[in-house]
Amino acid sequence: MDLISIFDLSHAELKAILEKAAELKKKRREGVKTSTDLEGKTLALIFEKPSTRTRVSFEVAMRELGGKVLSLNWNELQLGRGERVQETAKVLSSYVDAVMIRAYRHATVEEFAHYASIPVINGLTDFEHPCQTLADLMTIQEYKRQLAGVNVAWFGDGNNVCNSLIGGAALTRMNMRVACPKGYEPDEGIVERAKNMGCEVLITANAEEAAIDTDVLYTDVWVSMGDEAEREQRMTDLQIYQLNEDLVKRAKKDAILMHCMPVHIGEEMTEVVMNSVNSVIFEQAENRLHAQKALLLHLLFSTKNPLL
Numbered sequence: 094m095d096l097i098s099i100f101d102l103s104h105a106e107l108k109a110i111l112e113k114a115a116e117l118k119k120k121r122r123e124g125v126k127t128s129t130d131l132e133g134k135t136l137a138l139i140f141e142k143p144s145t146r147t148r149v150s151f152e153v154a155m156r157e158l159g160g161k162v163l164s165l166n167w168n169e170l171q172l173g174r175g176e177r178v179q180e181t182a183k184v185l186s187s188y189v190d191a192v193m194i195r196a197y198r199h200a201t202v203e204e205f206a207h208y209a210s211i212p213v214i215n216g217l218t219d220f221e222h223p224c225q226t227l228a229d230l231m232t233i234q235e236y237k238r239q240l241a242g243v244n245v246a247w248f249g250d251g252n253n254v255c256n257s258l259i260g261g262a263a264l265t266r267m268n269m270r271v272a273c274p275k276g277y278e279p280d281e282g283i284v285e286r287a288k289n290m291g292c293e294v295l296i297t298a299n300a301e302e303a304a305i306d307t308d309v310l311y312t313d314v315w316v317s318m319g320d321e322a323e324r325e326q327r328m329t330d331l332q333i334y335q336l337n338e339d340l341v342k343r344a345k346k347d348a349i350l351m352h353c354m355p356v357h358i359g360e361e362m363t364e365v366v367m368n369s370v371n372s373v374i375f376e377q378a379e380n381r382l383h384a385q386k387a388l389l390l391h392l393l394f395s396t397k398n399p400l401l
C-alpha cells in the first residue's frame with residue numbers, strides 16, 4: 094500500500110492511524126520506550142525540494158521505531174543526471190522497505206509508486222501533502238476533541254496542503270471553507286470528490302465570510318516551492334487573505350490558528366497571530382512525528398519479510 098493521496102486511506106484506516114498516533118505521542122511524553130516494531134526495516138527519503146519538518150520527523154520516527162533511514166537528495170542520485178524514475182524505483186525496491194519522496198511534480202511520485210514493489214509515501218508534491226494532513230487532523234482532534242462537524246477555514250493559496258486538507262475533511266466529516274482569489278482555488282477534482290463524499294466545501298473570495306464563527310483558521314505560504322517566478326504577483330493577489338488580528342476576531346473565541354510551516358512572517362501570517370495563545374503551529378509540527386510513526390507502522394509492520 095502507498096500513501097500518494099490522502100484519498101488512498103479509507104475512513105477506518107485514517108481513524109486507526111490517528112488513534113495510534115495519539116497513543117505513541119502519550120507514550121513518548123511519558124518517557125515510555127517506543128516499540129522497535131520496525132527493526133530491520135529501512136526507509137529511503139528522496140528530496141527534490143528542501144525540507145526541515147518532513148526530513149527530520151521521518152528520520153526520527155524511523156529511528157525511534159527501531160528502523161533505519163537513508164536521506165537522499167535528488168541530485169546526489171543518478172536521477173539528477175537523467176536516470177529514469179521507473180528504473181530507480183525498481184532498483185530501490187530491492188534495497189529498502191519503503192520510500193518517501195518529495196518531488197516537484199505529483200506525476201513523479203505516482204510513477205515511482207507504479208514501478209516500485211514497496212510502499213511509497215508522498216512527502217509533498219505540487220498537488221498534495223498527505224503526511225501534513227495526518228498531523229493536521231491529529232492536532233484538530235486534540236484541540237476540538239472531535240473532527241466531524243468542525244469548521245475549518247483556509248486562507249490564501251488553495252495549494253497542495255489545502256488540497257490534502259480538503260480530502261482529510263471529507264474523510265472525517267469536517268466542513269471546509271476556502272477563502273482565495275480567483276485563479277488560486279484548490280483543485281476542482283478534489284473539491285468535487287470531497288463534495289461527493291458529503292463534505293461541505295465553500296469556496297469564496299471573501300476572507301471575512303470564511304472566518305466568521307470558524308473553529309480553525311489555517312494558512313500557508315503564498316509562494317510554494319516551485320512558484321518562485323510568480324512571487325510578485327502572488328504578493329499582490331493574496332494580500333487581503335493574511336491571517337491577522339482583524340480576521341482572527343471574526344472566528345470563534347477558541348478557534349485555533351494553524352500553519353504547516355515554514356511561516357513567512359508578515360506575509361500570510363502576522364507575528365502577533367503566530368505567537369498568540371490560540372496558535373497551535375508548534376504542536377502541529379510536533380505531530381508530524383507521531384502521525385508518521387503511526388503511518389509507517391500501518392504501511393510496514395504488516396509486510397512480512399518473505400525470507401523469514
Ligand code: CP
Pocket residue numbers: 143144145146147148217225353354355
Ligand atoms: N510542513 C512541511 O512539510 O515542512 P518542511 O517543508 O520543512 O518539510
Ligand code: NVA
Pocket residue numbers: 217218252253254313314316317318353354355
Ligand atoms: N505549500 C508549501 C508547503 C511547504 C511545506 C510548498 O509547497 O512549498
